[in-house]
Amino acid sequence: MYCNLRDLCFQKKYDHLESLQMKLNGCLSVSFPILHGLAMRTSDWSKILARLRIDQVTELGAAALEGPGGYIRAYDTIVRLSSLSDIELISSLGDVIMNEIRNPTNSRSSENKLSNIVETSLKLLETRIRVSRPTFHTLEPVLAIQHAALQLVTSALSSLNSDTYQISNREVLNSTILRLRTALGYNWLERAKLARKSGQFMAAYTCVLRAEDFGIPDALLERAKLLWQTDKREAAQACLDKGIPDVFGCSIFNVRNKQSNENVEVSTEYRTISAQQALLLRTRYCEETNRYDFETTGKLYEQVCAFNSGYEEAHFRLARYVDRARTEAVGCKQQNALIKVALKQYGLALSYGSQFIYQSMPRLLTLWLDYGQDSVRNFHELNKSQKHTEENNLHSEQKVFNEVQELMRINCQRIPVYQFYTALSQLLSRVCHEVPAVVTTLIELVVRIFEAYPLQTMWFLIPLNDSTVRQRRDRCQQIFNMIKYVITNSMKLYRLFSSQYLLNPSYLIFSRITIILFVIEMYARCYPYEPYTQKMLPITVSLGVEYRCF
Structure with a gap:
């Protein structure tokens, strides 16, 4: 009996499939992915999948007798059923690719259609991973099943890419194989993340190596995180220092504030999210290990923020780093300079996203409000002093206070209302x-x-x-x-626009009034159970937008 998925899936022939399936079902040491691999390699795979589905539905039916709470116990069964759907999806994808490649009348539109089908199928597989329970026990079998099925389809397509087969368009075949190989690489990367978070570092290291073999750029970040989590901090920093220029082609700063590879020019094609995440991860490691001084680390954060605009985490990390340094700063000038930077970066982070809203928003308001109280006390102390030299300090404090208020006014306009x-x-x-x-x-x-x-x-x-x-x-x-x-008056008129005018349009002269399109939608949303809301149809004419009740 076969003991692993690789030996089982890549056998050329199977005899007595029914008896072999019964033996595999009765053997506790054979996992569910092995049955899937067997099904993918046989000509009767649909029958085997149907029998496997019946077995899982039988278990699910027993759990359904317990009531709604029984489905919680049967979660693994539901996951296995979804894995069967994944296998059918990947198998049908392979059939579609085969038919399109062997079609002699292949056009540009059919190539785009094939590309859209491949992307849609891969997105469905990614969605399956996102909606599943984020545990190693649940996700590892799902990822293994998807990897085995994709690997079989990729191997079948690669076998066609030879001189013995007459293929009408080998460019489409090569691009499809390349896309599937990329999906396999990201599958290894997801398994590496899952193993690392579960504490299985040896398995994570193996998956990282496999992802690097497929040329996945994000494997560099996962390798660095794995080294950092295993207390190899210097190795993690060295990995990023060497890997960022090699993988992403973008330059970094060394201790002397100079670019470490001056021959590499940063072009827009390399300015990807992965490169920015790698730079941010390197800067965070430099901060936690105190590798550089405050000024150099701040410039590293500024480099990450300027690399691509709109990266929320980079601005949040910079704001928090400056905020921490402000508490240790000596002198009012340094604190005033740092608080302006912190307020600006917190505002930019909130304007670009809401991932760190519960860390950024309370701290932004606290800094602003506490600074206002501190400034009042400073003004009172300076006013009590009769020294002539304190007038300059009073003017400087007033100037900084005005700048802080201006920053907050800008933030109020920049940040969405729902975050406030x-x-x-x-x-x-x-x-x-x-x-x-x-x-x-x-x-x-x-x-x-x-x-x-x-x-x-x-x-x-x-x-x-x-x-x-x-x-x-x-x-x-x-x-x-x-x-x-x-x-305003327009809002008051809108509030006075009662439902009777909507029900009786003859009360108004619609040729002189243009009703906003979303008024009827808002009215239907406020009164969803009224029967007449479904009968109101918007009619656009040259004089404006009229609403008539039919």
Whole structure:
């Protein structure tokens, strides 16, 4: 009996398939992927898959008798059923590729269609991995099954790429084989990540080597992470120092702030996300090991941020690094310079994404609000001093304060409103701030949030209005007054546009009114159970957009 998947899958002939299947099902040492590999190599693979599916459905039916909670126990059975679907998907993909390649009347449109089919199938396989339970016990068999099936299809296509077969278009064949090999390489990479996170470092190292054989650039990051996790920190940094120029073709900085490979020019084609992630990982390792001083490490972070705009994590790491250095800085000038950098980078990170929103947003607001209180105390201390030399310090403090407020105003315009909504409780807790300029910005922020989420924001404002502290109640009244002021005449007209005008269009002269297209959609969303909402059809005419009720 075969003991591994490789020997079983690559046998040329199988005799007595039914008896062999029964033996394999009865043998506890043979895993489920081996049965899949057997099915892929036989001419009767569809029958074997059908029998395997019946066996799994039988187990699932027994779990269904327990009620909804029984499916939790049968999760492995559901995963095995989905793996059978993956095998059928990959097998059908191989058949489609074979038919397209052997078709003598192959056109450009058919080539594009084949490429789209391949990409769609591979995306479905990736989706299967993302929606599965992120455990080694669950994902490793799924990845192994996908790898075995893709490997068999790739081997079959590679056998056609010889002189003995008459292929009409070998370029399409070669490009398809290359794409499937890339998918195999990323499959090895996913298995390496899974093994590393599970603590199986030897298996992870083997998978990294296989991924590197397929030429996957991200294998460099996985090798460095594996070395770092096994307490080989110097080796991890050396791996990135040598691998980034070789794999991605982009230059890095050495200790002397000069490019380590001056002959390599950074072109736009190498500025990929993987290269930026590798540079960021190298910079993080330099920070954690204190490899360089503060200025050099800051320039490394700036290099990563400037490599490709819109990378949220790079700006977040730079902001947090500067924020930590600010707590250890000596002197007001250094702290003032660093807080401006931190506020700017936190704002850029939030404007580019929301992955680190619960780390960036609270810290951004804390830095801004605490700096306002500290500046008030500094102003009082400087005003009490009668020395002539303190006037310059007073002007410099006022200048820095204005710059910080300007940065926050820019951040308020740059960052989406929904991100500020996550910190609404923090904003309302500081409405009694000592600085009037800060209070004004706070109220403007709350009003913006109220415009976007009025019902949700009202629940936060009710406790503020009922507070026992008079100043907090006054601030709440200021917010309500600002909301009334911000609501323009157009918004008031929109609120007055009641449902009776939609039900009776004859009340209005539609030739003089242009109704916004999304009004009917918003009305249907607010009243989804009304029967007449489904009968309203938008009709576009030269005079505007009319809505008639049929």
